[in-house]
Amino acid sequence: MKVLVTGGAGYVGSLMSSKLHDAQHDVVVFDNLSTGKKKALPKSVTFYEGDIGDEKILNDIFQKESIEIVMHFAAKIQVGESVRKPDLYYRNNVAKVLHLLKTMLQHNCKKFIFSSTAAVYGEPQYLPIDEQHPVNPINPYGSSKLMLESILADYHKAFNMDCIILRYFNAAGAAIDGSVGEVQIKKQNLIPIVLDNFEHNRTTSIFGADWNTEDGSCIRDYIHIEDIVEAHAKAMEYLSRKNIFEIINLGSNSGVSVKEVISIISKITGRKIDTKENPRRRGDAAQLIASNEKAKRILGWKPVNSNIKDIIRSAYRWHFNRKY
Numbered sequence: 001m002k003v004l005v006t007g008g009a010g011y012v013g014s015l016m017s018s019k020l021h022d023a024q025h026d027v028v029v030f031d032n033l034s035t036g037k038k039k040a041l042p043k044s045v046t047f048y049e050g051d052i053g054d055e056k057i058l059n060d061i062f063q064k065e066s067i068e069i070v071m072h073f074a075a076k077i078q079v080g081e082s083v084r085k086p087d088l089y090y091r092n093n094v095a096k097v098l099h100l101l102k103t104m105l106q107h108n109c110k111k112f113i114f115s116s117t118a119a120v121y122g123e124p125q126y127l128p129i130d131e132q133h134p135v136n137p138i139n140p141y142g143s144s145k146l147m148l149e150s151i152l153a154d155y156h157k158a159f160n161m162d163c164i165i166l167r168y169f170n171a172a173g174a175a176i177d178g179s180v181g182e183v184q185i186k187k188q189n190l191i192p193i194v195l196d197n198f199e200h201n202r203t204t205s206i207f208g209a210d211w212n213t214e215d216g217s218c219i220r221d222y223i224h225i226e227d228i229v230e231a232h233a234k235a236m237e238y239l240s241r242k243n244i245f246e247i248i249n250l251g252s253n254s255g256v257s258v259k260e261v262i263s264i265i266s267k268i269t270g271r272k273i274d275t276k277e278n279p280r281r282r283g284d285a286a287q288l289i290a291s292n293e294k295a296k297r298i299l300g301w302k303p304v305n306s307n308i309k310d311i312i313r314s315a316y317r318w319h320f321n322r323k324y
């Protein structure tokens with residue numbers, strides 16, 4: 001199939017683009033390189049540099065490339081930043097995407113796979129969180145993703161746009177073959193931050209040790225990017241059917257606390273990790289753990305690389321042997 005991957009030079013998008021390319025699909029990557037790296041992509045992948053808000057480039061791409069399906073990864077993705085700069089999140093994650101959807105419709109491309117997030121659920125009412133759980137985001141990042149989900153539901157009804165919305169829990173780890181890993185210079189997520197602090201002998205802050213959890217630190221459901229990419233491949237297969245609109249969690253069904261992550265990193269590095277307990281971070285939920293039953297049932301997907309030790313080992317290898 002001819003697939004447009006927006007944000008296809010980013011952390012998850014670049015692994016997706018490489019896997020699609022390996023599987024002989026025709027891949028077109030569209031990325032503004034704000035965080036993505038061209039080096040993360042196989043040389044023969046068609047690449048366009050630009051922003052999803054730029055209708056002119058979008059139109060050129062759809063005219064030239066006969067795109068059949070869009071995988072939409074391009075987004076601002078940091079919870080903390082979204083609280084400080086909500087404008088950035090609503091512009092990039094909602095307003096600009098309307099241009100992409102408009103261009104798709106103009107070119108009769110009606111298959112869309114959307115990278116959404118567990119942040120749409122907010123503070124959980126029960127665990128594990130299934131897709132029926134009420135949505136009540138507690139930060140602008142989650143709100144912006146939920147807004148696009150609603151827009152897609154309406155586009156499905158009005159324009160027959162077939163959509164699969166994948167709500168990622170905590171994407172983590174690096175490609176098993178070492179080719180791709182997180183791309184941010186300034187580390188943004190827990191595992192890369194702890195590895196970076198370890199490398200530079202800095203102390204890691206634990207944001208809140210007074211949460212209502214066993215060890216007082218937040219619990220998250222870490223899901224390996226290899227598993228996320230595999231779920232997209234299965235979603236793409238599923239989208240060959242007609243009249244599809246599905247929302248599906250991508251998680252591992254198990255939670256790990258911040259302190260446990262730090263302790264595993266300490267074992268893998270063979271050194272004590274210096275930590276200090278800081279106040280809670282605004283916009284955080286105490287626990288996020290996915291039910292992945294629907295992904296199993298609908299897509300025939302289950303995570304196979306998401307054991308937390310395997311995730312951290314892959315992130316560690318990437319951190320000290322990164323290709324870009």
Ligand code: UFG
Pocket residue numbers: 077078079117118119168169170171188189190191193204205206207208218219220221258281284288
């Ligand atoms: N944390 C620390 N110290 C740090 C960094 C993070 O204690 O230096 C804590 C956070 O407070 C949180 C946990 O580690 O409790 C994980 O934090 P991340 O920033 O790595 O990830 P988030 O859970 O905030 O968010 C991530 C993605 C979102 C996604 C969410 C879904 O960044 O895009 O997972 O579960 F929505």
